[in-house]
Amino acid sequence: MRKIVSLGVLFALVLVAAASLPAAYPDRPVKLIVPWAAGGDTDNIFRPFAPGLQKALGATVVIANVGGASGTVGAREAKNSPPDGYTLYAVHDYIHSTYYTGVSDVKYSDFEPVCLLSSTPSVLTASPKTKWTSWQELLADAKARPGQISVGATLGSTSHFFPALIEKAAGIKFKYVSYEGLAPRMNAILGGHIDLTDSNLTQKGKVDAGQLRFLAIATEKRSPEIPSVPTLKELGLNVVFSVERGLMVPKGTAGDVIAKLDAACAQASKEPAFAESMKKQGTEVRYLDRKAYAEYQKKLDDLNRELAKDLGLLKR
Amino acid sequence: MVELLGAGILNVLQAKYLLSLVIGTLAGVVGGALPGVTITMTIILILPFTFGLDPLQGLAAMTGVYVGGSAGGLITACLIGIPGTPSTIATTFDGFPMAQKGQPGRAVWLGVWASFWGGLLGGVFLIAATGPLAAFALQFGPWEFFSLFVFALAMVAGLTGTSLVKGLISGAIGLMATIIGADPIMGVPRLTLGSEFLQGGFQFLPILIGIFAFAQIMTDIEKMSGGGPARDVARQAPSLSVSHLKIIAEVLGRPFLLLWSTFIGILIGVLPAIGGSAANIMAYDQAKKFSRHPERFGTGTPEGIIASESSNNANVGGSLVTIMAFGIPGDAVTAVMLGAMIIHGIQPGPLFISQEPRLAYGIFAAYLLAHPIMVLLIGAGARLFMRIVTVPKPVLIPVVLVFCVVGAYALNNTIENVYVLLLFGVVGYAMVKFAFPLAPLILGVVLGDQIEVNLVRAIMTDANPWLFLTRPISGTLIALSVVSVVLAIWQHYRAQARMAEAAEPDVDF
Incomplete structure (x- = not known):
């Protein structure tokens, strides 16, 4: 009996030692923070995306719905997570708008862009x-x-x-x-x-x-899915609006980890099951790599600042 | 609806769902049979194992725990006179005397078959009522939700404890716990002391685990002395074989009792926040009042067992209705199920059945199938469960504690949730010591954000505060809240006049 116990202890020690060795990323589950309730549209996009990401990354991806305060609670949690690539953040344009309207103190530049994923017209x-x-x-x-x-x-x-x-x-x-x-x-x-x-x-x-x-x-042309619904432009209102969703990680995440995530994102965005699910949701799959997404984020940020100013909502 | 239900049953009969349902039911029966381990605790222990499963697998397992737990408690209640869970307290009143009179098999099986029929009737209600109630729930605007939550708090504060004031304080502590963190509308940090972790507020499940598992286990440890009484009775190993047809006839031969107890169980289940622990005692009380021989109650009469056991299983059906139609947990067990649904990306509420029919009917089917599974499991293993009951607490309690901590950690993979668990374990323990009821606290935590959000929404939609009283549904609910508080005060005075009896501190609302 004593022998078994000591063998067990030894085995446990070996396990601990093995776990403390620097292993290749990712060697444990990755958390994906969705800053809204389950069953919302951001959740509906990232949930079908997660299995593909999981496959491409070779690690379990766990979705954590951290809702509240216009998505700010989740944004803060993501920002304060260790920049080790084990916390991903499902973001959309609200990161810019809530910052400029003074709802949130988290800015897009608190994160490193990984990839743009989708575009959903309003x-x-x-x-x-x-x-x-x-x-x-x-x-x-x-x-x-x-x-x-x-x-x-x-x-x-x-x-x-x-x-x-x-x-x-x-x-x-x-x-x-x-x-x-x-x-x-x-x-x-x-x-x-x-x-x-x-x-x-x-x-x-x-x-x-x-x-x-x-x-x-709010598209340029009528959508083939709902051809009877007019565009705002036809109605004489110059409003074109869509919500762009992507992945980011906390600032300071190592470049090779981001590159790995981006590659996994690129692969997962091509999954037929994901494409099918996005088609049903009237969402365009729109992959941009981390560099293009970074530029696009900057453009979006300026645009949202302008919008907030135009609408009289600018608080910063 | 019938086709959907048929499809649901066929779906759940697939091995991968059936297996998790059977395992869940088994865990429920065992957890229910262990004195000191409540259904809430069992479901908390099961929760982390469902994270990796598909949603219906996880929910089938939880439904199984819920049904199995509501029945499992009766084994210990009848055979050793200790309720396995608080929802079987009334079963001990007649089940144990009957067993002592040399009919342990009859006592247990009366309870099992009463659970079975009560549960199935509850299931009929669940399937028939959820759809219409969900349509009704759509009528609920922010005013109605606000008033509904106020009603729930008023009711639970008045009903669960020995003192209305203590109940209200407990509810207030729960509400205050939800103030901490970013406010739900504009994200302004409140009482965070500059801590990044507190900005996210306390999560519900660690609080629940702390309050219901830790605090209760701590008091159990205090009460512990030696092996406890369970060992001695179990050694006698009573024979449980009976004629099932005769027992079923005995249960079904009292249709009025069965229907009325089931009705009470369903009603209490549907009302938010009061659960099986109230249902079984209320049904027992009613059965006694309506009986032609009230003096036989407490001496081993079958009516007492049937009333208690049919009501606590019917209560499960009622609670599931509330969570599926309104998205509001009916009790602590469904509160954990709500947490599990959200982890799996499902938002229960008025649109749940129409948007997720496969899942909704899967839950219905799991609920119905859990009942025959429960009967089979108890039939096959009642003797074995008696052995499990004799597992010494010094072995059992550490295992349960470890699972609690793992569950809190696994929720978000953050250690802070474990600290929250510890904090509320201590709070809960102190409250138990000072005879504060725990149920209002949990309800306060569950509803705090919702009360606030709906109040703000109501005012944003229309600045007129009288709408809370003039909108018919909202006004009725506010009136009912006032009535339930007044009733509670009246009852406390009456009870004081009669010299209060020693109260049962265990609450599994």
Whole structure:
């Protein structure tokens, strides 16, 4: 018995020793922080992406939904994680907008870009409890009742910017109510507790079932998935808006680790299952490598600063 | 709906789901049978093992634990007179006397079959009511949710403890724990003392594990003396063989009792935050009131066992309705299940059934199938479970503690959650010592952010505060909250007048 115990102890010591040797990255599970609730649209994009990333990386990828405060809680957690490549951060344009609107103190430059993954155009969506069937009806109503039409939005984030751009272009005024993420916004709009929201093609099923109404899409040309929905441009509003999602890691992560992650990202973005799932969600798979993504991030940041300034939301 | 349910059952009958369901049910029965290990604790121990599974596998395992645990407690309750879980307290009242009279088999199997039928009736309700209730839940705007949460807190503070004031303080501690961290609307850090970790706030599961596992185990350690009474009774190894047809006839031969107890169980399950521990006692009380021979209760009458056991399994069905239709946990067990769903990327709520029909009907199917599995497992292993009950606590408790810590760590792979677990373990222990109920605290933690967010939303949507009272559903819920507090005060006065009896400190709400 004693022999077995001492053998066991020895074995354990060997294991500990082996674990403390510098091993090739990655040698343990990688955490992917999604700064929104499960079942939201960011979650819906990164969840089908995770299996491909896992395969390409050769390590388990665990999604952690760290929601709250317009995605700021998750951003802070990601920023404060050790820069060892074991914490990834699923980001979208909100990182720029929440910074400039003063909601968040985390900036995109607190991270190193890994890759851009997808682009999802915004669709202006109305509750079935409202009487508008078209943009024109909404516009007339909004002019008659300024500041009365309620919009569910993640404050300071993209779902706030999109309706704010429409407000500005059309010269109308909405009232904003905080609903973090698409999933709770959908509950509220189906129940008629808010009138309008920013959504996307993931909600097409509900529109077909008569539970929601798409009023206009913020693309250059009409989408082949919903050809009957006009673009805002056609309606005379110069608003083109989409949400770009990518991966970042905390600043200070080693270059070779980022390169490895980027390569895995490139491979995973080509997975047919991922492409299929993105098609269903009306999202374009748009891979950019870490260098191109870094430049693009800078461009997006300037753009969001401009937007915040134009909309009178700039706090920095 | 029938086709969906059929498809769900076929789906769950696949080996990979059936296996996790059977393992979950087995774990539930064993955990339930171990005195001092509650269903909540068992499900916490199972949770980390489900992280790597697919969502339905994980949820099937948890549903199995829930159903198995609600029944497993009765074995110990009947055979050694110690409730395996707080939801079998009332089973001891008649189950143990019956066993002492030389009918241990009859006592156990009456309980098992009552659990079976009560659970299945609860399942019928679950399947029939979740859809319509989910549609109803869509009507809930921020006002209604706010009032619903206030109602839940008022009710649990009034019902679970011996003192309303202590219940309210406990709820307030829970609410205050959610203030720490970034505020849920604009992300302003509150009471973080500059700590990066506190900016994220306390996570719910480490608190739950601390309060329900650590604090309870600590008090168990205090009570421990030698091998405990379990050993001696188990050595007698009573024979449990009975005629099952006769027992089933005995259970089904009392349709009114069975239906009424089931109804109480379902009702208590649906109401947020009060769970099996209240259901079984309330059903027992009702059965006694309606009985033509109330004097027989407590001496080993079958009615007492049937009432208690059918209600606590029906309660499981009711709790699952609340979580699936509203996305609100009905009790601590479903709160853990909610955490598990979110880890698997599922947001339960009004849209859950329509968006995830495969998963929703998979859970229904797992719930229904868990009942025959539970009966088979107990049939095959009741004697064996008696052996497990005799595992000495000095062996059992360290294992449970280690699993608690692993569970807290595995949640996010951060050590800070283990510190949170320890902190709340100490808080919970102190509260148990000073006879504060724990259930309101947990409910406060679960609902804190939601109460705040919905209050802010309501005011952002319309600045008129009277809407909380003038909107019909919201107003009704506020009125019910007032009623439940007044009722609690009245009951406490009445109880004081009657000289309060010693209260049962274990709560598994």
